[in-house]
Amino acid sequence: MPEQFLWTIEVFLNGLMAGVLYALVALGFVLIYKASGIFNFAQGVMALFAAMTLYGIMNGQVPFAHLINAVFGTEVHYFGWNLPAILSIVLTMVVMILLAWLVQRYIFRYLVGQEPIILFMATIGLAYFLEGVGDLMWGSDIKTLDVGLPQGINLWIDETTFNAFGYGFFIDNLDIVASIVAALLVAGLVIFAQYTKQGRAMRAVADDHQAALSVGVSLNFIWILVWSLAGFVALVAGIMWGAKSGVQFSLSLIALKALPVLMLGGFTSIPGAIVGGLIIGVGEKLFEFLIGAPYLGGATENWFAYMLALLFLVFRPQGLFGEKIIERV
Amino acid sequence: MLYREAGDFSTTYSQDSQTFPIRFDRWRYYVVLFVAVFVIPFMINDYWVNSIFMPFLIYSIAAIGLNILVGYCGQVSLGTGGFMAVGAYACYKLMTAFPDVSMFIHVLLAGGITAAVGVLFGLPSLRIKGFYLAVATLAAQFFLVWLFNRVSWFYNYSASGQINAPERDTFGILITGPNTEAWATYLFCLIFTVFSAVVARNLTRGSVGRGWMAIRDMDIAAEIIGVNPLRAKLTAFAVSSFFVGISGALFFAVYLGAVEVGEAFGITKSFLVLFMIIIGGLGSIFGSFAGAAFLVLLPVALKVVGVDWLGWPTDIVAHLNLVIVGGLIVIFLIVEPHGLAQLWRLAKEKLRLWPFPH
Numbered sequence: 058m059p060e061q062f063l064w065t066i067e068v069f070l071n072g073l074m075a076g077v078l079y080a081l082v083a084l085g086f087v088l089i090y091k092a093s094g095i096f097n098f099a100q101g102v103m104a105l106f107a108a109m110t111l112y113g114i115m116n117g118q119v120p121f122a123h124l125i126n127a128v129f130g131t132e133v134h135y136f137g138w139n140l141p142a143i144l145s146i147v148l149t150m151v152v153m154i155l156l157a158w159l160v161q162r163y164i165f166r167y168l169v170g171q172e173p174i175i176l177f178m179a180t181i182g183l184a185y186f187l188e189g190v191g192d193l194m195w196g197s198d199i200k201t202l203d204v205g206l207p208q209g210i211n212l213w214i215d216e217t218t219f220n221a222f223g224y225g226f227f228i229d230n231l232d233i234v235a236s237i238v239a240a241l242l243v244a245g246l247v248i249f250a251q252y253t254k255q256g257r258a259m260r261a262v263a264d265d266h267q268a269a270l271s272v273g274v275s276l277n278f279i280w281i282l283v284w285s286l287a288g289f290v291a292l293v294a295g296i297m298w299g300a301k302s303g304v305q306f307s308l309s310l311i312a313l314k315a316l317p318v319l320m321l322g323g324f325t326s327i328p329g330a331i332v333g334g335l336i337i338g339v340g341e342k343l344f345e346f347l348i349g350a351p352y353l354g355g356a357t358e359n360w361f362a363y364m365l366a367l368l369f370l371v372f373r374p375q376g377l378f379g380e381k382i383i384e385r386v
Numbered sequence: 387m388l389y390r391e392a393g394d395f396s397t398t399y400s401q402d403s404q405t406f407p408i409r410f411d412r413w414r415y416y417v418v419l420f421v422a423v424f425v426i427p428f429m430i431n432d433y434w435v436n437s438i439f440m441p442f443l444i445y446s447i448a449a450i451g452l453n454i455l456v457g458y459c460g461q462v463s464l465g466t467g468g469f470m471a472v473g474a475y476a477c478y479k480l481m482t483a484f485p486d487v488s489m490f491i492h493v494l495l496a497g498g499i500t501a502a503v504g505v506l507f508g509l510p511s512l513r514i515k516g517f518y519l520a521v522a523t524l525a526a527q528f529f530l531v532w533l534f535n536r537v538s539w540f541y542n543y544s545a546s547g548q549i550n551a552p553e554r555d556t557f558g559i560l561i562t563g564p565n566t567e568a569w570a571t572y573l574f575c576l577i578f579t580v581f582s583a584v585v586a587r588n589l590t591r592g593s594v595g596r597g598w599m600a601i602r603d604m605d606i607a608a609e610i611i612g613v614n615p616l617r618a619k620l621t622a623f624a625v626s627s628f629f630v631g632i633s634g635a636l637f638f639a640v641y642l643g644a645v646e647v648g649e650a651f652g653i654t655k656s657f658l659v660l661f662m663i664i665i666g667g668l669g670s671i672f673g674s675f676a677g678a679a680f681l682v683l684l685p686v687a688l689k690v691v692g693v694d695w696l697g698w699p700t701d702i703v704a705h706l707n708l709v710i711v712g713g714l715i716v717i718f719l720i721v722e723p724h725g726l727a728q729l730w731r732l733a734k735e736k737l738r739l740w741p742f743p744h
Contacts, residue, residue, distance in 0.1 A: 096517055127698040167720045174462055175719055177517050178664055181657065182715025189708030197701060313653070316521045359532050363525030370514045370522060 067227065068346045069339055074232030076338020077239045078297055082311050083318040083330040084243070085290040090324050091263040092283040095165065096177045099184035101312020103153070103288060106191040108295030108304045110152050112202050113195040115145040120194045146292070153288030154281075156187075161281045188306075197306070202299035235297045242293060243331060246286070255282060263325075317366030337362045390738060405587060422576055427569035435568040436641075442682045443575040444636045447582045449662040449674035451629030456660070457669035458590055459622035460602030461511050465523035467655035468530035469627050471647050472500045473634025475540050478549045481562070481639065482542060489556045493578065493635045500631020501624040503530075508623030512616060515605070527653055534647040548646050551639045562639045571640050578636060582629050587671050589625060598622050599669075630659075661711060665718055667727025676726040684710065 082100060089097045097103075113120065117136040126132060140148075164183065168176055215227065250256040261269040262279045270276055295304070298311060314337070322333025341361040348357070394409050396402040406412040430439065448466060455463050477496035480487070507526040511519050534540050541549050553563030560566050561574050589595050597618040600608035609615055638645045645651075658681065666677020685707050692703035722728055736743070 123699065123702055127696075127702055164716055164720070171719075171723075174516055175723065177462075177520070178660070179716050179719045181660070182664075182712045182719065184712065185657075185708050186712030186716065189705045189710075189712060192705040193702065193709065197705065310653075313524060316524065320518065320521055353536070356532060356536065360525060360528035363521065363528055367510060367522050367525045370518055371510055 065343070065346065068342050070228060071232070072339035072342030073335055074228070074236060074338070075342060076335035077232070077236045078294065078301075078334075079311070079314055079318050079338055080331045080334025081235075081239050081242070081290065081294040081297065082315040083322065083334050084246070084327065085287040085294070086315055086319055087322075087324065087327055087330045088246075088283055088290065089287050092259055093165070093262075093280050094173060094176070095180065096173060096324070097287065098177060098180040098312060099187055100287065100291060100315065101310065102184040102187045102191070103156075103291035104295035104298065104311065105304065105306070106156075106187050106295075107149055107153055107288065107292040108202055108299040109191050109195040109200070111145055111149045111292070111296065112200045112299070112304055114148050115140050115142065118195055123196060124193055146296075149292055150289060153292055154285045157281050157284030157288050160284055161277065165280065166277070184312075200299075200304040202296065202304050229301075231297070231300055235301075238293060238297070239331075242290065243327065246327065255279075259283060314362055317362040320366035321369055337365065340365055405591070419580070423573070427573055430568050430572060432568050435572050437686055438682065439572055440575055440641050442679055443572075443579045444633050444641055445659065445662060445678040445682060446579050446675050447636070448630050448633035448659045449666065449678045450582050450586045450671060451626045451633065452659050453663045453666075453668065453670070453674045454586060454590070454598070454629070455622050455626035457663055457667075457673075458595060458602060459598040459619065459626075461508075461515070461619060461622060462517065462520045463523040463626070464520050464653070464656045464660065465507065465526035465530075466630055466659045467651040467653060468523075468527040469500050469504055469630040470634030470637060470655060471530055471534055471651035472503045472627075473497060473631030474638035474645055474651065475534050475549065475647075476500065476631065477635035477639050478551070479540070479542075481552060481554055485552070485554065489554050489561045489574070489639070492554075493632055493639070496635035497628040497632040500634065501628040504623045504627025504630070505620050508620055508627075511619050511623065524653075527656055531647055531651060548644055549638065550644045554639075562643065564643065566640075574640060575636055578632055582632065583671055583675075586625075586629065590671070594618075594621060602669075661715055663725075664715055665725055667725030668723075670725070670727035672730060673725050673727030676730070680726065681711070 082104060085100045085103070086097055089095055089100075112118075117138040117140070119125070119133050119136060122134050126134075160183065164179060165176070168179055248256075250260055258269065258274045259279055259282065261272070261274055262276060266276060269279075294311075315334075318330060318333040318337050320333075321336055322329025322331070341358045344361050345357050390410065391408050394407070396407070404412075406415055426439070448470060452463065452466050455461050473496045476499040477492050480492045480495055481489075484492075507523065510522040514522060535547065538544075538547075541547055544550075551562040553560060553565065555561055556574070559570050561570060590598070597608070597613045598621075600611065600613045601615060601618045601622075605615060608618070634651070638650070642650060662677035662681050663674060664677070665680055666675070667673025685704075688703050688707050688710070689700070692698045692706065693700055718725055
C-alpha cells in the first residue's frame with residue numbers, strides 16, 4: 058500500500074524532528090555528567106526556567122510581581138517595555154550563568170565526592186526549588202513564547218513531495234529550524250571542546266579530576282563553565298519547546314524523556330545523545346502510528362521511550378556509545 | 387533522667403533483643419500508641435482527619451515501603467506512584483467483584499497483587515543499578531498509569547474513566563463511601579500503619595533485612611559472603627510494593643473515594659514519597675514517619691500562615707511550598723544526609739547524658 062508507506066515516511070521524518078529536540082535536552086545532561094559526574098535531573102526545569110525568564114524579560118515583567126503585590130499590597134506587574142529578542146536572549150544567558158555560579162557555589166561545592174545517587178537526588182531537589190522560584194518570579198500561567206522563529210507547514214516541501222509522490226508531506230518549519238540550530242549547537246560544542254583552551258581543560262576534568270587539578274586546571278571554574286553551557290543548551294531547548302507547545306510545566310517533563318535517550322546513547326557521549334534522541338523520537342512516533350494508535354488505544358508515546366530503554370538496559374547497559382562499565386572490587 | 391539505660395538489666399534473650407531496649411523508650415512507644423488508639427479518635431472531626439491524620443498515616447505506609455527499597459536495599463525507585471495506582475485499582479476491582487468481603491482482606495490482597503507487579507518490575511534490578519534502575523522504574527510509573535487510563539476493564543467501563551469507591555464496611559462499620567465517620571476511617575488506617583511499621587521493623591532487624599543492607603552497602607561483597615542478590619533484591623521489591631500497594635488502596639478507597647489515575651498517582655506522587663524518606667531519613671522506620679509528617683504538615687502550615695493569616699493568594703503559597711521543599715531536600719542532603727531520624731538519634735544521645743555531658 059503506497060499511501061500507507063508514504064504516511065510512514067512522513068511519521069518517520071516528524072519523529073526525526075521530535076528526536077532532535079529530545080537530543081537537545083539530552084545534550085545538556087551529557088555535558089554536566091561528563092565534567093562532574095552529576096546526573097542533572099534539573100536540566101528540564103532549567104529549560105523551563107530559561108524560557109520563562111526569556112519571556113519575562115522580553116515583555117518587561119517585574120520579577121516576583123505577585124509576591125511583592127501580596128506582601129506590600131502594591132499593584133506592579135510590568136516595567137512597560139518590550140525588548141528585542143536578541144537582547145533578551147543575551148540577558149537570559151546572563152541569568153543562566155548567574156544561576157550556574159549559584160548552584161556551584163552553594164550546592165555542589167558541598168557535595169563533591171558524594172555518591173552519584175545522592176547528587177542525583179540533590180538535583181531533584183534543585184529542580185523543585187527552581188520550578189518554585191520560576192513560578193514565583195514570572196507566574197505559572199501558560200505563556201506563548203515568540204522570538205520570531207518561522208512556524209507552520211513548510212509549503213516548499215509540501216509542494217515538492219506532492220509533485221513527486223502525489224502526497225504532500227507535512228513538516229513544520231519550526232522543526233526544520235530546530236534541527237539546524239541543534240546541528241550548529243553540536244558543531245559549536247565540539248569545536249569548543251576540541252580547539253579552545255577552556256574546552257581542553259573541560260575534557261581534562263572529564264577524564265580525571267585529580268590529574269586535571271594537579272596540572273593547574275581550576276575545577277571550580279570548569280564546573281561553573283559546564284553548568285553555564287548546560288544553561289545555554291537549556292535556553293536553546295526552552296526556546297524551541299516554548300515556541301512549539303508554549304511555556305508551561307510539562308516542559309520540565311521533557312527532562313524525563315531525556316533519560317531514556319541517555320540510556321540508549323550512553324551517558325558520556327555527545328554523538329550518543331544525538332543518535333539516542335533520534336532513535337527515541339522516530340521509535341515512539343512510528344510505534345504510535347503503526348501499533349499504538351490502531352491496536353493499543355493510543356498515547357503510547359508516554360511510556361514507549363522508557364520501555365525501549367528498559368529493554369536496552371537489560372542487553373547493553375552502557376548504551377550504544379558509552380564506555381563499558383567495569384566493576385572492580 | 388531521660389533515656390537512661392542504667393538499671394535496665396536484661397535477663398533473657400528476648401529482653402535483650404526487643405525493639406525498644408530502653409525502658410523509657412518502650413513506655414513512650416506505649417503512650418503514643420495509647421493516645422493514637424484511645425484518645426485521638428474521640429477528639430477529631432472531619433477536617434483533622436482529612437487534612438492531617440489520614441494523609442499522614444497513608445503516606446507513612448508508602449514511605450515505609452519505599453524506605454525498605456531505597457533506604458535499606460539501596461535500589462532507587464521512581465515508580466511509587468505507579469505501584470500505588472496498582473494497589474488502588476486492585477482494591478477497586480476486588481471491592482466491586484466481592485462486595486461482601488471485609489475491607490481488611492481487600493486491602494491486604496491489593497497489597498499482595500502490587501507485590502507481584504513490583505517483583506515483575508524489579509527483575510531488571512538484577513542486571514542494572516543506580517539511576518539506570520531509576521529509569522527502569524520510571525518505565526513502570528508511566529506504563530502503569532497509561533494502562534489504567536486506557537484499558538477500560540480496570541475502571542469497570544465507567545464513562546468518566548474515574549474509579550469511585552462504593553460503600554463497604556468491616557464488622558458493620560462503614561469504611562468507604564461518602565457517609566463514613568471520621569473515627570472509623572482514622573482507626574482503619576491506623577491499624578494498617580501500625581501493622582506496616584511493626585512488620586517492617588522486624589523484617590529489617592532480621593536476616594532478610596541484613597541481606598538487604600548488605601546489598602545496599604556493597605553488592606559484590608554481599609554476594610561473596612553468601613547473600614543471594616536475586617532473593618534479596620526481589621524480596622525488597624516485593625515487600626516494598628506490598629506496603630506501597632496497601633497505601634495506594636487506602637489512599638483511593640478510604641481517603642479520596644474517587645480517583646483519576648494520572649492526577650492522583652502521577653510522577654509527582656513518586657517524588658513526594660521519595661522526598662519524605664530523604665527528609666525523614668533513609669534506612670529508618672522512624673524517619674519514614676517523620677518525613678511523612680513533615681511533608682503532610684508543611685503545606686497545611688504554610689496554608690494557614692500564608693492564606694489565612696497573611697491573606698496571600700493560594701498559588702503563591704503553593705509555589706513557596708515547592709521552593710521550601712526543594713530547598714530543604716538540598717539542605718538535608720548537604721547538612722544531614724541521614725535526615726530527621728539522625729537529628730532524633732542525636733537528641734536521644736544528648737538526653738542520655740543530660741545534665742552531665744562529661
